[in-house]
Amino acid sequence: MFQGVVHANARKIIARYIERLPRNVHIIGSGNFSIETTLRANGYRGTITGCDISLYSCVLGTYLAGGNISVVLNSIEFPELMALESHLGDSEGNAAAVAVALQTLRFRKRDNHYKRRMYNAHIRRLDALCEETRHKLRQKHLVVRLDDFHALDGWQRVAEIPSGDDHAIVTFPPTYSGGYERLYAELERAFHWERPEYQDLSDIAEIARGVAARSGPWIIGTEQPTAELEREVGEPIALSPRGSAVNISLYSNIPTLNAQLIRRRVNTQKRNWVRLTESDTIDESSLLSVHAISKPEANHIRAVYGSVDIQQSDAPFCYAVAVDGNLLGLLMFAPDVRPRPPQVDVGDREGVYLMCDLAVSSERYHRLGKLILMVARSEEMRRELENRLVRRLTWAVTTAFSRYPESMKYRGVFRRFSRVRLENGMYKLNYFSRLGEQSLREVLREWIRRFRTDSTDGLPKSHSCCLEKRRN
Ligand SMILES: C[S@@+](CC[C@H](N)C(=O)[O-])C[C@H]1O[C@@H](n2cnc3c(N)ncnc32)[C@H](O)[C@@H]1O
Numbered sequence: 498m499f500q501g502v503v504h505a506n507a508r509k510i511i512a513r514y515i516e517r518l519p520r521n522v523h524i525i526g527s528g529n530f531s532i533e534t535t536l537r538a539n540g541y542r543g544t545i546t547g548c549d550i551s552l553y554s555c556v557l558g559t560y561l562a563g564g565n566i567s568v569v570l571n572s573i574e575f576p577e578l579m580a581l582e583s584h585l586g587d588s589e590g591n592a593a594a595v596a597v598a599l600q601t602l603r604f605r606k607r608d609n610h611y612k613r614r615m616y617n618a619h620i621r622r623l624d625a626l627c628e629e630t631r632h633k634l635r636q637k638h639l640v641v642r643l644d645d646f647h648a649l650d651g652w653q654r655v656a657e658i659p660s661g662d663d664h665a666i667v668t669f670p671p672t673y674s675g676g677y678e679r680l681y682a683e684l685e686r687a688f689h690w691e692r693p694e695y696q697d698l699s700d701i702a703e704i705a706r707g708v709a710a711r712s713g714p715w716i717i718g719t720e721q722p723t724a725e726l727e728r729e730v731g732e733p734i735a736l737s738p739r740g741s742a743v744n745i746s747l748y749s750n751i752p753t754l755n756a757q758l759i760r761r762r763v764n765t766q767k768r769n770w771v772r773l774t775e776s777d778t779i780d781e782s783s784l785l786s787v788h789a790i791s792k793p794e795a796n797h798i799r800a801v802y803g804s805v806d807i808q809q810s811d812a813p814f815c816y817a818v819a820v821d822g823n824l825l826g827l828l829m830f831a832p833d834v835r836p837r838p839p840q841v842d843v844g845d846r847e848g849v850y851l852m853c854d855l856a857v858s859s860e861r862y863h864r865l866g867k868l869i870l871m872v873a874r875s876e877e878m879r880r881e882l883e884n885r886l887v888r889r890l891t892w893a894v895t896t897a898f899s900r901y902p903e904s905m906k907y908r909g910v911f912r913r914f915s916r917v918r919l920e921n922g923m924y925k926l927n928y929f930s931r932l933g934e935q936s937l938r939e940v941l942r943e944w945i946r947r948f949r950t951d952s953t954d955g956l957p958k959s960h961s962c963c964l965e966k967r968r969n
Pocket of ligand 1: 525526527528529530531532533548549550551554649650651652668669670671672677695696697698
């Protein structure tokens, strides 16, 4: 509950805007109330209204605004949720019951052992979970109070908001059409309520046109800026750093003294890793290993071995990959995953974002990049990340920017699930892989079988030494 949908980078900028916001702010598409929370937590004292059309946001929103809506359990289709019924009625109970149902229904398919176990555990504890959630809601309410909440189509709501400088509209519309419908499909079936009629809100240029047509201040955020959008609203006032897990562009007509992009500061720290050289052989007897390293160390490795074209940003979980103790490459992971493979049935909270994967260069072995990727999805890596994140992980995604419609490095190891042609002609490619299906030992064997080509095969040993000398 209340996990940020609006990325931390965007929340930071919104917080900086607080002193420039008028006395009334209206959020269109409240989602998880991250904007509302950011405003209140950073001292905004004006009025805030929310608006959304999903059951989940509507019960939370009406609770935070001190109102209520009628919600009835669909006990015919979902008899196993009966224990929620006693909580329904008051707005706190409605919000708690719906939030617990959402949490529980994620496992309802029970198509693997984990989901079966989680589902049964949730069903057994529905009542206790509601009590715990009621407590969390009360804590939240101490920080976030809304002056009003509208269970209403965002288009209609925009039309109702008074024009003029006293009222600002803030919106982060959905990135994909139908994305939230899929996310909440089971939940919406589990309850009867008066869902408002609504129109698609994912055409960012169209929304911008509607919002900017009204006279008054506005802020619009998106993960997918388009030329059409920028024709409507101009240049972004802020961008997240390139290479962030999520790229956010923010647009606004609110004048700011300090229009700024979020700048990147990269600390680096040197460590004396001995890198893999051309005379080091990788074969079945080699030992692959993964070593947790600090961010500055990772940044140092990236600065030395990474492409100069790729801009750098930090990621919290950094690992050196070694073979027989020699540095082979680097992996950096971030917990926050936004591009989600829509075609694959994976739990939302079970993903991790692979921010950086790179291999040291080698003239002897050409496909070390694939080996690093295979390490990223190994069982050892998965377990290590699970321990750091304290949650189950089953999949990873990553993004590549390429001049070609497919990235050769990821092909055959990760699966592409989206491709967007950017205005500069490059492709933005999102790739997905399940985690933990092979141990490091199996990874090495498979890489040798499928990808290893050794340019010194058949050459006398001295030649491989020459290769090394020539590089240094
Ligand atoms: C990207 S989320 C917004 C994130 C949100 N501002 C937050 O702080 O978490 C988009 C939201 O828009 C809502 N939405 C989709 N279509 C809508 C419509 N026609 N009117 C109002 N809200 C809509 C979705 O239910 C979703 O909660």
